[in-house]
Amino acid sequence: NQARQRERRLAELEQELLEKNCTVEALQERLDKSGQRRAEAEQTLTLRLQECEDELARQAATPPRVKVRTRPSHSKRVPYVTQTVEVESADSHRAVSELQVKNGALQDQLSLQRQLLKELEKQLHDSQRTCTQLRTQILVYEGEMQRAQGQLEVQMQNLEEEKNRVIEDAFIRAESEMKAVHENLAGVRMNLLTLQPALRTLTVDYNCLKKQVQDYPFLLETAISEVKQEICQVINDANTTNQDLLRKYKREMNLRKKCHNELVRLKGNIRVFCRVRPVSQEEQDSTDGKTMLSFDSDDDAVLYLTNKGKVMTFELDKVFHPQATQEEVFQEVQSLVTSCIDGFNVCIFAYGQTGSGKSYTMEGVADDPGINQRALRLLFSEVMENASDWDYTITVSMVEIYNETLRNLLGGNPTDKLDIKLNPDGSGSLYVPGLTEITVQSPDDIKKVFELGHMNRATACTNLNEHSSRSHALLIITVSGLNITTGNRTQGKLNLVDLAGSERISKSGAEGSRLREAQCINKSLSALGDVINALRCKHSHVPFRNSRLTYLLQDSLCGDSKTLMMVQVSPLPSNMSETVCSLKFAQRVRSVELSYSSSRKHEYSSTSSSPTHDSYTIASQSIPFNI
Ligand SMILES: Nc1ncnc2c1ncn2[C@@H]1O[C@H](COP(=O)(O)OP(=O)(O)OP(=O)(O)O)[C@@H](O)[C@H]1O
Missing domain, CATH: 1.10.287 (Helix Hairpins)
Known part of the structure; x- marks a missing residue:
């Protein structure tokens, strides 16, 4: 570059x-x-x-025509003559x-x-x-x-x-x-x-x-035909295996049922749980949050109560501490709940003084439902799971027993009174004419049923809280199943009962209508105690008819039925005597075993029209439900 x-x-x-x-x-x-x-x-x-x-030279050489003019001299002497030669020539x-x-x-x-x-x-x-x-x-x-x-x-x-x-x-x-x-x-x-x-x-x-x-x-083509043959063979084998499995499954199911029943029999048909409710903030502020109950860290079936320096030990099937969640409680009862799909009758009672958490355990609160809703949802999902083999129908009834009067909570008129009658088919079973039974087909139906029941319960009273502690609320779920293959039929009933408050009348100092309410509660709880006691002692006669409650639950309390008593207690020292009574009752109930009573048949055939006809006086073995 x-x-x-x-x-x-x-x-x-x-x-x-x-x-x-x-x-x-x-x-x-x-x-x-x-x-x-x-x-x-x-x-x-x-x-x-x-x-x-x-x-010039030539000019000079030419002779000039000269005119000489002499100037006159003034003097004679001409010393100097100036002569001017003028070339005069014009040329x-x-x-x-x-x-x-x-x-x-x-x-x-x-x-x-x-x-x-x-x-x-x-x-x-x-x-x-x-x-x-x-x-x-x-x-x-x-x-x-x-x-x-x-x-x-x-x-x-x-x-x-x-x-x-x-x-x-x-x-x-x-x-x-x-x-x-x-x-x-x-x-x-x-x-x-x-x-x-x-x-x-x-x-x-x-x-x-x-x-x-x-x-x-x-x-x-050859391979396809071979594979086809093989597939047919495999399908045939699978069918045979399926049949075999189905047979085994049925056998297993029966075995499971037997085992479960045996287990229940060994454990006792009546199980008793205790749930201690937590101390509310208000109570904590007023009582320094002192509680008289303590738990055994190694054994969840033991509860200690300290009274005046003395420690009382209560042994139950399970004790739920105050922090136990609704889910934890339900986990313990769900096998009982599902057993009604297998055709068992089940009763779950919430027992305890007013304010001890019975409604909380059974009904729960809107964002944390109790056993009632959870049980219905569980049954519904179980039934859906078995829908390929079984055709199940779940029906729900809600009943309230107030002052020994039965009221239909899902009916059109909640003030209508219901009666318990013997089934006219001669089977000896009972039925309640006019009792509404709603078939639930979806989780939405469950919600609607509870809303209706709650609304009807509130309609018939002025103060629902007070009223609910003075009446028994029953949720009766019936599960009927038909096995599509075998044509077998099952029917189980789950009774979820929120009992009225168990406190003593003397303590409440009631009079007039209040006194009557208290007497009715006392009577029905006493009758429940009598029935359990009679069953435990294998008496030939069980006084189911002594109260509407026991009469209504007769089917679900006898035979191979299963009962769970959830005893609710308060941990506060101010509720000491009620808590002690409830726990004593719980411990006694625990030893009762339900058995198929021959007297049942006898009682079914009774001609007595009065529910209190077979009233039974509990002697020394009596379990005092009304404390
Ligand atoms: N395990 C618990 N966790 C949280 N709160 C609870 C629990 N148990 C009870 N409570 C609360 O204690 C109060 C009383 O409970 P609840 O109404 O269930 O008692 P109850 O025994 O049903 O009373 P009643 O006999 O009057 O119906 C309620 O405010 C309830 O929310």
Whole structure:
């Protein structure tokens, strides 16, 4: 790039030099010409001058016509005579004046020529100076040119060397690459040689495959028919296995049922749990949060009560501490709940003084439901799971027993009173004419049923809280199943009972209607105690009819039925006596075993129309439900 620039600069300089030479030549020419012109002008002027002198000489040689005028002298003596010779000739005068004019013109011309000459001389001088400068410049340029040429040559030489070097490198590289290519080529040749047998094998394989592809449809057909046969065989085998499994499953189910029953029998048909409710913030503030109950960290069936320094120990089937959640409580009862799908009758009672948490355990609160809702939902989901084999129907009834009066909570008119009657079919079973039974088919139905029951319960009273603690609330769930394959039928009943408050009448100091309410509660709880006691002692007669509650639950309390008593207690010292009574009751109930009573049949066939007809007085073994 630099070399190219220098070359261009050199060409420019040469061009400039050429132009300068031309200028010098032109100036030289002009100088020559002006010199020539000057010589010519000098020559012309010399000639003119010569002519003028000649003319003058000729004039002078011509004899003049002289008129001599002598001036008169005033003195005699003429010491000095001035004689003026005047050429009087007119021609000479004219000639002289013409010559003088000419002379003047020539003089002017001469001075002009001289001036011109001076200018020319000046120009010549300038031109010479310019010429000298140009020459000097030419010399400088020539020097520069020489220097540039020298540099150019050096660069050319360098470039040449560089070129040679690059060519040499490229050559070496090309040589090595060539060598590598040759080696590669040799390798490829080698590979080619080794691949040839592989190619031959591949060609053979390809031909083989081609043949196979041609034969494929036929092979496929054969394979499909073989597979079909195999599938049919497998399906047959699976069917046989399924039948076998179904048979085994049924046998297992029966076994499970038997085992479960045996387990229940061994554990006792009545199970007793205790739930200690937590101390509310208000109570904590007023009583320093002191509680009289403590738990055994190693045994969740033991509860300690400290009273005046004495420690009482209560042993139950399970004790729920105050922090136990609704879910934890339900986990413990869910096997009982689901057993009604297998055709068992189940009763779950919540027993305890007012405010001990019975409703909380059974009904729960909106965002944390209790056993009632959870049980119904569980039954519903279990039934759905078995829907392929079983056709189940779940019906729900809600009943309230207030002052020994039965009220239908899902009916159109909640104030209507219901009665319990013997089934006219002669089976000895009981039924409640007019009791509404709603079939639940979805979780939404469950919600609606509870809303309706709650609304009807609230309609018939002024203060629901007070009313609920003075009445028994029963949720009766019936699960009827039909096995689609075998045609077997089952029916189980789950009774979830939120009992009225168990506190003593003397303590409440009730009068009038309150006293009647308390007496009714007392009577029904007492009757429940009597029934359990009679069952425990295997009495031939069980006084189911002594209260509406026991009469209504007769089916679910006897035989292979299962009962759970959830005893609710308060941990506060102010509730000490009620808590002690409830726990004593719980412990006694725990030892009772329900058994199929032959007297049941006897009682079913009783002709008595009064529910209190078979009232039974509990002697020493009596369990005091009403404390
Ligand atoms: N385990 C618990 N966890 C939280 N709160 C509870 C628990 N048990 C009871 N409670 C609360 O204690 C209060 C009394 O409970 P609840 O109404 O269930 O008692 P009850 O025995 O049903 O009373 P009643 O006999 O008057 O119906 C309620 O405010 C309830 O929310």
